[in-house]
Structure formats: structure tokens, C-alpha cells
Amino acid sequence: xxxxxxxxxxxxxxxxxxxxxxxxxxxxxxxxxxxxxxxxxxxxxxxxxxxxxxxxxxxxxxxxxxxxxxxxxxxxxxxxxxxxxxxxxxxxxxxxxxxxxxxxxxxxxxxxxxxxxxxxxxxxxxxxxxxxxxxxxxxxxxxxxxxxxxxxxxxxxxxxxxxxxxxxxxxxxxxxxxxxxxxxxxxxxxxxxxxxxxxxxxxxxxxxxxxxxxxxxxxxxxxxxxxxxxxxxxxxxxxxxxxxxxxxxxxxxxxxxxxxxxxxxxxxxxxxxxxxxx
Ligand SMILES: Cc1cc2nc3c(=O)[nH]c(=O)nc-3n(C[C@H](O)[C@H](O)[C@H](O)COP(=O)(O)O)c2cc1C
Numbered sequence: 001x002x003x004x005x006x007x008x009x010x011x012x013x014x015x016x017x018x019x020x021x022x023x024x025x026x027x028x029x030x031x032x033x034x035x036x037x038x039x040x041x042x043x044x045x046x047x048x049x050x051x052x053x054x055x056x057x058x059x060x061x062x063x064x065x066x067x068x069x070x071x072x073x074x075x076x077x078x079x080x081x082x083x084x085x086x087x088x089x090x091x092x093x094x095x096x097x098x099x100x101x102x103x104x105x106x107x108x109x110x111x112x113x114x115x116x117x118x119x120x121x122x123x124x125x126x127x128x129x130x131x132x133x134x135x136x137x138x139x140x141x142x143x144x145x146x147x148x149x150x151x152x153x154x155x156x157x158x159x160x161x162x163x164x165x166x167x168x169x170x171x172x173x174x175x176x177x178x179x180x181x182x183x184x185x186x187x188x189x190x191x192x193x194x195x196x197x198x199x200x201x202x203x204x205x206x207x208x209x210x211x212x213x214x215x216x217x218x219x220x221x222x223x224x225x226x227x228x229x230x231x232x233x234x235x236x237x238x239x240x241x242x243x244x245x246x247x248x249x250x251x252x253x254x255x256x257x258x259x260x261x262x263x264x265x266x267x268x269x270x271x272x273x274x275x276x277x278x
Contacts, residue, residue: 006030006056015063021245024075025189027064029150031057031079039082042089043097049089057083075153116217121263123221126255129163129178135218136179139254142214143183146206149199154189155207158182158240158248168239169251171232172225177253182236183208186246204249211252221257226250 005011008030015023034056042049057079064076071077088095105113140157148154160168160180169176185204190196208224215222227233227248237248 004055004059006034006059012059012063012066015060016066019188020067020069021186021188022191023063023067024069024073025152025154026192027060027079028075029152029192030060031075031082032151035079035086036082039086039089039095040097043085043095046094047089048092049086051090054083054086054090057086116213118263120213120216121221121261122212122223123255123257123259123261124174124177124223124253125257125259126178126221126253127258129161129255131179131220131255133159135220136181136254138218139181139211139214139220142210143181143207146203146210148203148206149196150193152189152192152203154185154187154200154203156184156186156246158184158242160236160239165239168236169232169253171228172253173228174223174225174253177223178255180251180253181211182240182248182251183211184240184242184246184248188245201249208250208252215252215254219256220254221259222252222254224250224252 006015010018010026015026018026035053038049038053041047061076061079061083069076071080085095085097136159140159143155143157144153146155158181160182162169162176162178162180167176169180183204185200190200193199212222212224227236227250233248236251240248242248
């Protein structure tokens with residue numbers, strides 16, 4: 001009997017046996033490209049969805065279950081929900097996503113957003129470390145909710161308190177912040193798309209930007225930093241115990257702010273736009 005294959009050639013057996021991180025990345029990417037986008041398009045155009053559009057997702061769900069992975073994991077829950085909508089669209093039922101419409105922002109909300117964008121500063125001096133883990137987790141969650149190429153979700157973190165590892169971040173051009181949020185990427189998520197290498201750093205940058213914005217939003221001060229030598233990178237990777245598949249990319253120091261820098265003024269939009277359609 002011919003084995004069921006997904007569009008890029010994986011059999012269910014291969015999917016069941018491959019590395020779990022790679023499998024979950026493929027699951028997210030394949031369901032995103034073969035079903036998710038088609039569902040929103042069909043719903044928007046009020047068109048029927050082809051049954052074929054769900055074949056890959058169903059194959060991956062079967063492989064997921066055979067692997068015995070938890071049905072509580074986010075991507076499985078999301079794809080299960082998508083399949084409910086897909087089946088409605090296949091049967092010609094109208095589907096609305098109005099329940100997911102974002103909250104309409106008030107003028108105050110918009111002002112707050114603009115304050116966050118324009119008043120966030122790189123803070124390089126902090127008070128004593130009494131940042132709670134729950135506050136740090138809110139910041140990490142904001143990092144996870146950044147846009148991410150193909151929904152691969154490669155971002156991983158290490159949270160290191162300076163007082164627990166004094167001097168570990170020596171080599172930075174500023175004295176260590178009380179809490180270092182080390183942003184890493186699990187490279188197994190990218191095995192699927194080696195040609196999309198340019199997305200890799202962008203994914204990390206998007207997460208880091210959400211992290212500095214969230215840091216400011218919760219009243220903390222943060223500074224986005226980068227290791228300054230291979231020796232520094234290796235020292236920190238060794239301390240965390242990172243396996244070779246997980247790469248330390250950048251880090252953000254956070255804490256309660258103890259300085260108020262002026263905004264380094266930015267180039268105007270006029271000066272930044274190189275081309276604009278007439
Ligand atoms: C990728 C990246 C690397 C950075 N590295 C450093 C650094 O090594 N040391 C530092 O003091 N600030 C660093 N910064 C912070 C910038 O200096 C700062 O964002 C810039 O001067 C603008 O100031 P603002 O963040 O207060 O608006 C970095 C920022 C980014 C995005």
C-alpha cells in the first residue's frame with residue numbers, strides 16, 4: 001500500500017521517528033502553509049475549501065498521536081480548532097472569525113501604545129534585583145508572541161540573575177544588569193527551510209523587540225545587548241549548558257531603572273523613505 005506523504009515528501013513513519021523538535025516545527029509550518037492560510041482565505045471569500053487542503057494537517061495529527069505527544073500542546077490545540085473550521089468550509093458552511101476581532105483601541109490605548117514606542121529607552125543602570133519570576137515570565141511571553149517566520153517558534157530563553165553568576169557577562173560594554181534574559185534559538189526548527197536562513201536572525205530580533213517593549217510597559221528598564229566575543233558567548237553557553245543545537249543569539253538586561261536617558265533622536269520619516277509609489 002502506498003504510504004501517505006505530505007507535500008514535501010515525508011511519510012507518516014518518518015514523521016513519527018524524526019527528532020521531536022524538528023517534527024513539531026514541521027507540524028507548525030506545514031499546517032500553517034497547507035491549511036491555515038487557505039482557511040482564512042476561503043472564509044474571507046466565502047468559498048468552499050477543498051478537502052485536500054486538510055490532508056497534510058491530518059497526516060501530521062496522526063503522526064502526533066502515534067508519537068504520544070500531549071494534546072494540550074499549543075500547536076495541536078490550534079490545529080484541532082482550525083480543522084473544525086476547515087470541515088465547516090469543506091461542507092460549504094459559512095465561517096466567521098468575528099469572535100477573534102481584536103479589541104478596538106480607545107484614544108487612551110493608542111496614546112499608551114505611542115508612549116511605549118517613543119518613551120522606551122535603553123536603560124543601563126538599575127536598582128537592586130527584586131524582579132519577580134512572574135514579571136519576568138510576562139516579558140518572556142511577550143517575546144514568544146512576536147511575529148515569527150513560518151510560525152516555526154524557535155525562540156528559547158535562559159534567565160540569569162547577576163547575583164547568582166557575578167561577572168558571567170564580563171565583556172559587555174556596560175556593567176551587568178540585575179537580570180539577564182538570554183535569547184536563544186533552537187536551530188532544529190530551521191532544518192525544514194535551510195534556504196530561509198535570512199529569517200533566522202529576524203525571528204530573534206522580533207522577539208527581542210517585544211521583550212524590550214514589554215520590559216518598559218511593566219515599568220522596568222532594559223537594554224538590548226549582544227555578546228562581544230566568541231569567548232563570552234562560549235562562557236555563557238557553557239554556564240547555561242546549551243546543547244549544540246541551541247544557539248545563544250543576543251540578550252537583554254533588565255531591572256528596576258535607576259537612570260533616565262534622553263531619547264536619542266531618530267532620522268525623520270522623510271529622510272528614511274527612499275522610494276514611494278506615486
Ligand atoms: C541589536 C542591538 C544591539 C545592541 N547592543 C548594545 C550594546 O552592546 N551596548 C549598549 O549599551 N547598547 C546596545 N544596544 C542599545 C542601543 O544602543 C540603543 O537601542 C540605541 O542607542 C537607541 O537608544 P534607545 O534604545 O534608548 O532608543 C543594542 C541595541 C540593539 C537593537
